[in-house]
Amino acid sequence: MNDKRNSVAELDAVAPHPGTHRRWPALLALAFGAVAIGLTEFVPAGLLPEIAHDLLGAEYTRSPSDAVAHAGWMVTAYALGVVVGAPLIAAATARVPRRRLVLALLVLFVAGTVASALAPGFTLVLVARFVAGLPHGAYFGAAGLLAAKLMGPGSEGRGFAVVLSGLTIANVVGVPAVTWLGQQAGWRTAYLLIAGVFALALLAVAATVPDAPAADGSPAAELRSLRHPLVWLTAATAAIGFAGFFAVNSYIAPVTTEVTGLSTGAVPWVLVAMGLGMTVGNALGGWYADRDLHRATLLGFTAMIATAVLFALTAGTTAGLFTGAFLIGATSLFLGPALQSRLITVAPGAQLMGAAVNQSAMNVANSLGAALGGAVIAAGLGYRAPAWAGVALGLAGLALAAAGFALDRRRAV
Numbered sequence: 001m002n003d004k005r006n007s008v009a010e011l012d013a014v015a016p017h018p019g020t021h022r023r024w025p026a027l028l029a030l031a032f033g034a035v036a037i038g039l040t041e042f043v044p045a046g047l048l049p050e051i052a053h054d055l056l057g058a059e060y061t062r063s064p065s066d067a068v069a070h071a072g073w074m075v076t077a078y079a080l081g082v083v084v085g086a087p088l089i090a091a092a093t094a095r096v097p098r099r100r101l102v103l104a105l106l107v108l109f110v111a112g113t114v115a116s117a118l119a120p121g122f123t124l125v126l127v128a129r130f131v132a133g134l135p136h137g138a139y140f141g142a143a144g145l146l147a148a149k150l151m152g153p154g155s156e157g158r159g160f161a162v163v164l165s166g167l168t169i170a171n172v173v174g175v176p177a178v179t180w181l182g183q184q185a186g187w188r189t190a191y192l193l194i195a196g197v198f199a200l201a202l203l204a205v206a207a208t209v210p211d212a213p214a215a216d217g218s219p220a221a222e223l224r225s226l227r228h229p230l231v232w233l234t235a236a237t238a239a240i241g242f243a244g245f246f247a248v249n250s251y252i253a254p255v256t257t258e259v260t261g262l263s264t265g266a267v268p269w270v271l272v273a274m275g276l277g278m279t280v281g282n283a284l285g286g287w288y289a290d291r292d293l294h295r296a297t298l299l300g301f302t303a304m305i306a307t308a309v310l311f312a313l314t315a316g317t318t319a320g321l322f323t324g325a326f327l328i329g330a331t332s333l334f335l336g337p338a339l340q341s342r343l344i345t346v347a348p349g350a351q352l353m354g355a356a357v358n359q360s361a362m363n364v365a366n367s368l369g370a371a372l373g374g375a376v377i378a379a380g381l382g383y384r385a386p387a388w389a390g391v392a393l394g395l396a397g398l399a400l401a402a403a404g405f406a407l408d409r410r411r412a413v
Contacts (some may be wrong), residue, residue, distance in 0.1 A: 022210065025151050029204035030143040030245050033106060034166025036197040037136060039174050040113055043194065044074045046253050046267050047187045054187065055122040068254055069374035074129055075250050081130040082363035088315050090356035098142045099209050101123075103141070105135035106202040110195055113374070115264035119192035137359030140164075147208065161286025161337045168282045168333060169213065171275025177269030207364020213383065229399035230346040233404045238339045238361035239368065243299055243395015244308055245332035246369025249274070252325065255383045260321045273322045277329030285334035289341050294405050297342065300335035301398040307331050307392055312387035325365060342404075369393065 044051065051074060052067035053060050060067035093101050112132025119125040144160040151158055174197075181191035251275070253267045260266075288296040307327035314320025343358040372393070373386030 017392040019413070022208070025208040026210065028152055029201070029208045030102070030147050030163055030167035031169070032204050032351060033102070033139060033143060033201040034163050034396075035170045035174055036109065036166075036194060036201050037139065038167040038170025039178055039194045039197060040109070040116075040132060040191075041078060041136070042171060042175045042249070042271075043178050043187075043190060044078075044180065046175065046271055047182045047190065047251050047343050048072060048074070048206055048251075048253055049257075049264070051181060055125065056339075063164050065254070065377060068251075069155065069210075069378045070127060071373040072250055072370045073167050075128060076367045077126040077129040078133040078136075079363035079365075079367035079370070081133020082136040083360045083366055083367070085134030086356035086360040086363075087353065088143070089138035090193065090353045091137065093138065094353075097211065099205070099211055099409075100240070101142045102139060102146070102205055103202060104196065105139045106198055106205065108135045109139075109198045110202065112194040113191055113198055117188045117195065131311075133363065136363065137356040140340075140359045141353075141356035142386035158286045158290055158337075159287075160340045160412075161282055164286075164333070164336050164340075168279035169273060171278050171329065172272055173275070175275060176271045180265075180268045183267075198361065223320050224347075228346060230404060230407065231343065233400065233407070234339070234343050234346055235357050235361040237397055237400040237404060238343075239364035240363055240400060241304075241394055242332065242335065242339070243369035243372065244304060244392075244397065245328060245396035246366045246371040246392060247386040248308060248311060248328055248369075250370040251377065251383060251386050253375050254377075255315055256321065259315050259383050260318060261379060262318065262321075269328075270321060270325050274325040274329035277326035278333040280328035281333035282336055284330075286337040288334070289338040293338055293341055294408075296338040298400050300331060300338060301394055303331040304335065305394040306326070308390040308394060312384050312391070313385060315387070 011362035048068050049064070052064070056067045056070055059070060067116045076381045089105075090107065096104075111133065112128060112134070115128035115134055116125060122124045140160075140163060147162045148158075151162065159308055178190045178193060252270055253264075256267050256270050257264055258261050285296060285300065290301075307324065307330075311320070311324030311328055339361075340358045343361075358410060369386075369390070372389050376385035376389055377383060379385075
């Protein structure tokens, strides 16, 4: 409970309370930055066949499935950039005013995404994707803290949910639209468009988000938070458990075409279904996390495991594919605000580090899920196999979450 009071106290130091007429434009601008992040993170899932054909042509001719699995490193490289960048930037910028930090991070996103679109070969594209991932965690940390303050005391879960809503909006509208564009005009054109969205987000934040001082912290204080065992246990819970979602999401395109037997034109609509689920799950998860953080986490993992089983069993039918995609999106994003709030709570005095570490953990999950999904496909187990890998990862996450809460109870006695 003391950690929770410390979290609220630090949020109170983050930013001024603007009036309602300024609050919502600022919140929407912060969420719009997350829309662009959602595009750069999730668009490769729908364009892996096109990316493989363009960058790995000889391998694609020999074995399309091997080339698609190899192209999955596009997802992994970005995720590794997040993992490296989130804690380093959080520590280095502990005293940087939050608005200024968010603007600088958006500039880095623009540069990294343009480089991803223009790099001439697969290796250089991977390097550019790594660079583009560096600001991801710090953006969600700083923007989430600003949004939580703008929402008011006791609204940490909903504040982070507002920023995370940008990811869900991206998956409902942006990812399917940009995926379609990439299928028609090439994946590089799609990434140039994403860079343009980042530039618009930069202008929106500059115009609407009020000046906000940094919290009264230091790089040393941010780094000291990493000494807490619960920080690492909670990060491991997110990294391993949430990888179940990415194991499914990263290979949704070949499941649609090779398992269900639909055309490539159906891929954007499957992504719409998943994005709608993410929107519903994120909204419910933010509300529930502010009321019962422990129950929200355990319920979210249980539901995610069940829907991954359903997806694996029914993806061969159109109804099963779309229903499973919706439910996987909903149950996974239900977990998002709870896991973010949990790391904020167990990292007292280091709000930005706690929020950034959560994003590192999520992108370890992204990397792990994509890599494991690619491995089981390359092993000849078929395109349903990543969903079963997701079940195993979700079970591990549930066990880790339960262990963390049990440790909480022992410490409270």
